[in-house]
């Protein structure tokens with residue numbers, strides 16, 4: 001940890017890097033006998049919180065998740081490990097990158113389950129967003145993750161601007177034409 005001349009605190013990525021490992025027990029399974037996606041999501045939220053709160057030195061909330069693709073099903077009896085570190089800090093928000101791997105305990109085969117990025121916001125005692133410490137990047141991998149997170153943030157704001165544009169024209173024939181080729185039909189009375 002170090003303080004700058006203007007008393008803004010900086011913390012290294014390694015200070016808050018967190019790993020949670022959990023055994024996938026039968027009660028975590030879905031109807032297909034694989035581990036329920038919600039169990040993995042809940043563990044991801046937990047590790048994101050620990051990592052974010054350690055860096056922030058404050059209570060943190062989950063603002064958004066980018067994004068969750070389950071690349072492999074997780075089997076009952078596997079060990080799941082969630083490796084989390086702070087990738088990026090803004091003013092009151094920070095991005096925690098989480099890599100999820102599962103391991104077959106019998107064979108020691110390791111599978112990459114998913115990688116996601118949680119944006120967490122630090123809150124003060126009055127539940128107001130509060131500034132987070134700056135980040136000390138300790139190697140080039142951390143520099144790459146920081147720049148990638150900043151780029152995703154910029155991309156998201158362009159996407160948000162685009163998504164908020166009115167995509168549905170007022171004229172009926174126009175929106176009907178836009179639906180053509182899709183697997184839907186309008187319920188004409």
Ligand SMILES: CC(C)(COP(=O)(O)OP(=O)(O)OC[C@H]1O[C@@H](n2cnc3c(N)ncnc32)[C@H](O)[C@@H]1OP(=O)(O)O)[C@@H](O)C(=O)NCCC(=O)NCCS
Pocket residue numbers: 061062063064089090091092093094119121129
């Ligand atoms: C997320 C939340 C704190 C944002 O509050 P807000 O009053 O809109 O705060 P601000 O607009 O000042 O934004 C604060 C920071 O959050 C970031 N932020 C807000 N919404 C965001 C979103 N959807 N995605 C990414 N970042 C977001 C802002 O960019 C800003 O970051 P910065 O300070 O680093 O620049 C607020 O909406 C909240 O408390 N939501 C509920 C969170 C929660 O309960 N999570 C658990 C899920 S059940």
